[in-house]
Amino acid sequence: MCICRQDKREISEEHLRNALTKIQQKHPLLRSVIRIEDAQQPRFAVKEDIESIPLHIVQRQTDMDWLTESEREWYRPFKEDNKPLAQLVWIKGNSVSELLWVLPHCVCDGTSIVTLMRELLGLLDNPDKVLEPYQLFESVNEFLPQGFELQKNHVKPSSICYWQDFSFSCNERAEKEI
Missing domain, CATH: 3.30.559.10 (Chloramphenicol acetyltransferase-like domain)
Structure with a gap:
């Protein structure tokens, strides 16, 4: 900025x-x-x-x-x-x-x-x-309401990890290209 x-x-x-x-x-x-x-x-x-x-x-x-x-x-x-x-x-x-x-x-x-x-x-x-x-904050769990269970939600933990991995791999590829 x-x-x-x-x-x-x-x-x-x-x-x-x-x-x-x-x-x-x-x-x-x-x-x-x-x-x-x-x-x-x-x-x-x-x-x-x-x-x-x-x-x-x-x-x-x-x-x-x-x-x-x-x-x-x-x-x-x-x-x-x-x-x-x-x-x-x-x-x-x-x-x-x-x-x-x-x-x-x-x-x-x-x-x-x-x-x-x-x-x-x-x-x-x-x-x-x-x-x-x-x-x-230490974990995303600090933002979730008490008693919230990720498995009961529509988003599965594996898909969250996939998008995190995808995001970091894109950044790594961009750094290598630079």
């Missing part, structure tokens, strides 16, 4: 890094890596000692730099073991800057990225704001 901030206030690198730290502490998936211990079921693993969300700063030359950086980031895999599954690109200009969140879809959907951008901009406006962290 890219957003242009065209007001006259300067974006402070210190405030930007502070905001990224607070956002990372709030969201467990931004402190996670993907572990593939069993090829059938990749899992998120929260790492408390994970590196900070990288801030990549690019000097803004043209109005199309955001598109160039977006295309460049599209092909960068998130494979490093101690780095988060997120990056922020700051296309820094004298009077106009763009901020580009880069995250894989397994971590962040459209609604979530809007939330991240809202939090980021809110923290830039108010660096002292506190974001309350939340717990990562």
